[in-house]
Amino acid sequence: MRVLFLDESGDHNLAVIDPSYPLFVLGGVIVDQRYAEGPLEEALRDFKRRLFGREDLILHTADITRNQNGFERLKEPAFRERFYRELNTLMRDLRFQVVACVIRKNDHLQRYGVAALDPYMLSLDVLVEGFCMDIGQVAGGGVIVAERRDPTLDRELDIAWLNLKVQGTRFMQAKAIEHRIMGLNLRPKTANIAGLQLADLVVTPIGRKVLGKTIKEDYRVIEEKFRCSRRGRVEGYGLVVLPK
Numbered sequence: 001m002r003v004l005f006l007d008e009s010g011d012h013n014l015a016v017i018d019p020s021y022p023l024f025v026l027g028g029v030i031v032d033q034r035y036a037e038g039p040l041e042e043a044l045r046d047f048k049r050r051l052f053g054r055e056d057l058i059l060h061t062a063d064i065t066r067n068q069n070g071f072e073r074l075k076e077p078a079f080r081e082r083f084y085r086e087l088n089t090l091m092r093d094l095r096f097q098v099v100a101c102v103i104r105k106n107d108h109l110q111r112y113g114v115a116a117l118d119p120y121m122l123s124l125d126v127l128v129e130g131f132c133m134d135i136g137q138v139a140g141g142g143v144i145v146a147e148r149r150d151p152t153l154d155r156e157l158d159i160a161w162l163n164l165k166v167q168g169t170r171f172m173q174a175k176a177i178e179h180r181i182m183g184l185n186l187r188p189k190t191a192n193i194a195g196l197q198l199a200d201l202v203v204t205p206i207g208r209k210v211l212g213k214t215i216k217e218d219y220r221v222i223e224e225k226f227r228c229s230r231r232g233r234v235e236g237y238g239l240v241v242l243p244k
Contacts, residue, residue, distance in 0.1 A: 001033040001182075004099070004131045005195035006146040009061075009203040012120040017105050025207045026123035027100025028199035030134060030227065033143075035095055036195045044194040047090050051083060058189055059197040061204050088217050091201065097134070097227040098202050101126040101240045102210045111243050121160050125169040126240050128181070132172050134227065135180045144184045147196050154186055210241060 009025040011018065031040060045055045052070065063069040074080045101123035109116050128144075135141040144161075148154055161184040168174035187193055205219040226238030235241075 001140070002131075002135055002142040003031050003033050003036050003195060004127070004142060004144045005029050005031065005036075005193070005199040006127070006144060007196065007199035007203050008120070009207045012103075012118060014105060014109050014116060014119065017109075021207065021211070022105050023207050023210060024103045024105060024119035024123065025100055025203045025210075026120060026127060027098065027102075027203045027206055028127075029096040029098055029195060029202060029225075030131065031096045031195055031198075040094060040096075040198070041194045043090060043094060044197060047086065051086065056192065058192055059201060060189070061200055084217070087201075088221050091198070091218070092221045092224070094198070096198060096225060097238065098206075098222050098225040099127055099130055099227050099238050100203065100206045101242065102206065103242050104210075107243050120157075122242065124157075124160055125164065126242075128164055128177060129169050129172045130227065130237065130240075132177055132180050137180075139179055140182045141180050143182045145193070145195060146184065146186055147200075148186045148188045157184070157186070206239070 006026065006028040008027075010021050010023050012024045044059070048055050048057050048059075052073075054070075057070045060069070064071050064074065067074045074083060103119040103123060105119060108119065108122075131142055131144070146157065165174055165178045168177060187196065189196075201218070202222050202225075205216065205222055209215060209219050226234040228234045228237050
């Protein structure tokens, strides 16, 4: 079975758009379930033990960037350099595919106006389509795992998932989605799930790249992991940027 671990970067709100980050990114990683529950979990636990002497830390981009919630030692330049060097090596060695949908919110709103779809729901449609294609005709061949946020957002996501199973998407019929994907599971951050932490680590570098910011080593690692066509094409397969 394949697992799509989801995370997001940016705000899906179209009413107020942050000029410094006018994007919404929904993305994550596709991993074989046995690998996710075995080698992937152990690799992240080993990484945390080696650098921090503990396994209960949650790799979370916001905490890493702000040197908080267990990452205070990252204020030390030498340790921070070692952390990123070893993290990039770890991610390069792990087996996973990256998928992401990026919505340029100003362009999206300008093109569609009051009819503009919610960026989260639009992105979810795109990623579910791609995941279904990745699974193929296998019955119950995949499951989606996302992080719990707050009751309102979680309820909206549950409704969006039910809608996908009833109405399908532009390119994927509802019965195909229900046939191939077993369900959408929401898990709390405190569950310390390696796949969700890996998803967290990939979405922000993708947003930075689309904004045209300086490319760092983390994105170079991610770039090698994008889902692609047999001919190596990433656009439309591993990365979708909307509107086109």
